Amino acid sequence: MTAPLLAIEDIHAAYQSGVDILQGMSLDVPLGGFVLVIGPNGAGKSTLLKTVFGLLGPHRGAITLDGKPIAGLPPHEVKRLGVSYVPQELNTFPHLTVEENLRVGGWTIRKDAARLKRRIAQVYEIFPVLAERRRDKAGSLSGGQGRMLSVAREMITEPRLMLVDEPTVGLAPNLADQVYELLQTARKAIPTTILLVDQNVSDALRHAEAVVMMNLGKVKAAGPVAEFGEDRVRDLIQECLLG
């Protein structure tokens, strides 16, 4: 069996000392995979992504990227190792243009002007609407386009791993499916690996390859997506809520 790209082993992490939100979380993400993390509100899904990206330091356990320990590294170092993080809230600057936002996304490769230019051109090829609106302020984009820009700016550095937190929150159902399509496009075009958290289970299940159900800061169930129909997900969430 090949080693996973991302391996999380028995992680414990807290915002306040003594109150662990992640309580022994373990998870493997294979290279090129698309892993969906689901679970009831407050299960620790967003906290998991923040911990992998270095926004929160675990006080126990190990996280490795391609075998290299990354637990506790600051976000800029995790990013430099090829990890991008698309937070739940839009990560774009509304007063900057679309293109300026993409350049900010490419900050770590700014000294290689030719590469940055190539990367922006590739993003425009994948998302033509962003090319059309390159000189418009990000704040004037529609909800779906804004989400597209949030994802696109994290693609500029050609990350090996993208951590994506609830990309469809607040979007109309038809746009939610488009967001998943664009994540799939990013996955194939870069190519990259995706670890995604979403409450919008029905759309997410159609695109993911593997599912991890979290409750109380650890794994409650995990397996290939074929084992996770919507009915099973509903039953599992019900079980979590009943304790």
Ligand SMILES: Nc1ncnc2c1ncn2[C@@H]1O[C@H](COP(=O)(O)OP(=O)(O)OP(=O)(O)O)[C@@H](O)[C@H]1O
């Ligand atoms: N910055 C913070 N400081 C203190 N506690 C926090 C902070 N962020 C989250 N928490 C707490 O950590 C727990 C897990 O939150 P988290 O956002 O990881 O859950 P989640 O599974 O992503 O839930 P949701 O689906 O509601 O976003 C919750 O009890 C939440 O109140």
